[in-house]
Amino acid sequence: MQRILVTGGAGFLGASFVRHLMAETDAVVTVLDALTYAASPEALAGLPPERVSLVVGDVADPATVDPLVAAADAVVHYAAESHNDNALDDPRPFLDSNVVGTFTLLEAIRRHDTRLHHVSTDEVYGDLPLEGTERFTPSSPYRPSSPYSATKAASDLLVRAWVRSYGVRATISNCSNSYGPYQHVEKLIPRQITNVLCGERPRVYGSGAHVRDWIHADDHSSAVRAILERGRVGETYLIGADGERSNRAVVEAILELMGQPRDAYDHVPDRPGHDLRYAIDATRLRTELGWAPRHTSFEDGLAETIRWYRDHEGWWRDAKLAAEERYARQGR
Numbered sequence: 324m325q326r327i328l329v330t331g332g333a334g335f336l337g338a339s340f341v342r343h344l345m346a347e348t349d350a351v352v353t354v355l356d357a358l359t360y361a362a363s364p365e366a367l368a369g370l371p372p373e374r375v376s377l378v379v380g381d382v383a384d385p386a387t388v389d390p391l392v393a394a395a396d397a398v399v400h401y402a403a404e405s406h407n408d409n410a411l412d413d414p415r416p417f418l419d420s421n422v423v424g425t426f427t428l429l430e431a432i433r434r435h436d437t438r439l440h441h442v443s444t445d446e447v448y449g450d451l452p453l454e455g456t457e458r459f460t461p462s463s464p465y466r467p468s469s470p471y472s473a474t475k476a477a478s479d480l481l482v483r484a485w486v487r488s489y490g491v492r493a494t495i496s497n498c499s500n501s502y503g504p505y506q507h508v509e510k511l512i513p514r515q516i517t518n519v520l521c522g523e524r525p526r527v528y529g530s531g532a533h534v535r536d537w538i539h540a541d542d543h544s545s546a547v548r549a550i551l552e553r554g555r556v557g558e559t560y561l562i563g564a565d566g567e568r569s570n571r572a573v574v575e576a577i578l579e580l581m582g583q584p585r586d587a588y589d590h591v592p593d594r595p596g597h598d599l600r601y602a603i604d605a606t607r608l609r610t611e612l613g614w615a616p617r618h619t620s621f622e623d624g625l626a627e628t629i630r631w632y633r634d635h636e637g638w639w640r641d642a643k644l645a646a647e648e649r650y651a652r653q654g655r
């Protein structure tokens with residue numbers, strides 16, 4: 324039985340990981356989460372209270388973090404500001420949570436010699452040309468192009484430095500775009516599904532030719548667990564499920580699955596500095612750790628996600644209003 328501290332465990336992916344641990348292990352979990360606008364404690368509802376507890380606090384606050392790390396066998400670090408459009412508007416919270424938060428956690432990890440898994444993004448590698456077959460690998464150079472990805476790159480580099488300089492026992496994962504239930508409605512897939520449910524047209528940035536490499540949140544969670552349990556300390560693992568699609572193709576698939584004409588969407592002004600294409604080579608994860616995704620059909624995963632948003636309007640309605648107010652100010 325392991326005691327695991329999950330930072331950001333009330334967010335989309337952190338909560339997915341906690342649900343995965345409840346279903347697949349006998350771990351006891353403490354969630355540390357600041358409950359920002361992006362959090363969804365509902366995603367933890369119904370889990371056994373003797374195995375999951377929530378501490379509301381800031382990962383950048385040493386007095387909160389230190390005793391929680393001291394009491395844990397392992398820490399899985401999801402807490403972060405996660406949305407590119409918000410970072411373009413106001414980068415400061417991204418520096419506080421993603422950079423200072425990771426630094427604060429690392430100092431506690433160093434003091435207590437606790438195992439750490441740091442959850443990061445493929446965006447630290449910048450982007451790839453639209454045409455071509457090149458994919459990111461663990462040795463791709465760091466070339467972040469947005470305020471969000473720069474803070475995530477900074478957090479990865481801090482982890483690497485603490486491994487090398489202090490012998491901290493850490494692994495890092497860099498994952499591609501995740502989707503599934505409980506994802507905040509500001510993100511591409513839930514935004515477009517809920518637009519259609521609200522009688523609005525989906526909104527595609529720029530040409531919509533930009534490519535993302537989609538993976539279901541459940542598969543992201545099983546990969547993180549594989550790395551936590553069997554990953555080599557000091558290593559980086561890329562997580563992806565060979566799910567490359569252009570944004571246009573994703574929106575057309577949503578429209579078709581929701582019984583709308585495939586071209587019933589609008590183009591809106593592009594995101595500044597918009598990364599062109601992400602693609603993950605997950606060979607190390609698959610061959611070294613024997614991991615494989617369970618959701619192999621993106622269309623089936625999308626259909627299941629659409630059903631979930633259709634059935635959970637009470638969960639997303641208020642957040643949708645707030646997110647669309649932000650988008651209206653940004654002209655997107």
Ligand code: NAD
Nearest residue numbers: 331333334335336357358359361362381382403405420501
């Ligand atoms: P999210 O925005 O849905 O959730 C983030 C959670 O972190 C929220 O519950 C929020 O309250 C919490 N949080 C934010 N700042 C905090 C702070 N200072 N202290 C404590 N808690 C804080 O994000 P997500 O999509 O679940 O992403 C989680 C992690 O996974 C992030 O580190 C992100 O960079 C990484 N990631 C996400 C994706 C994706 O497609 N969503 C892909 C790869 C990596």
Ligand code: DAU
Nearest residue numbers: 405406407444445446499500509510511526527528533570
């Ligand atoms: O690659 C991993 C990253 O994926 C994570 O690190 C981030 O936390 C996560 O938010 C996600 O970043 P993106 O910027 O790729 O995700 P987003 O859902 O915001 O946008 C996906 C693509 O869709 C991107 O090319 C921008 C575009 N887009 C987005 C929205 C919200 C649109 O065309 N229209 C939209 O309304």
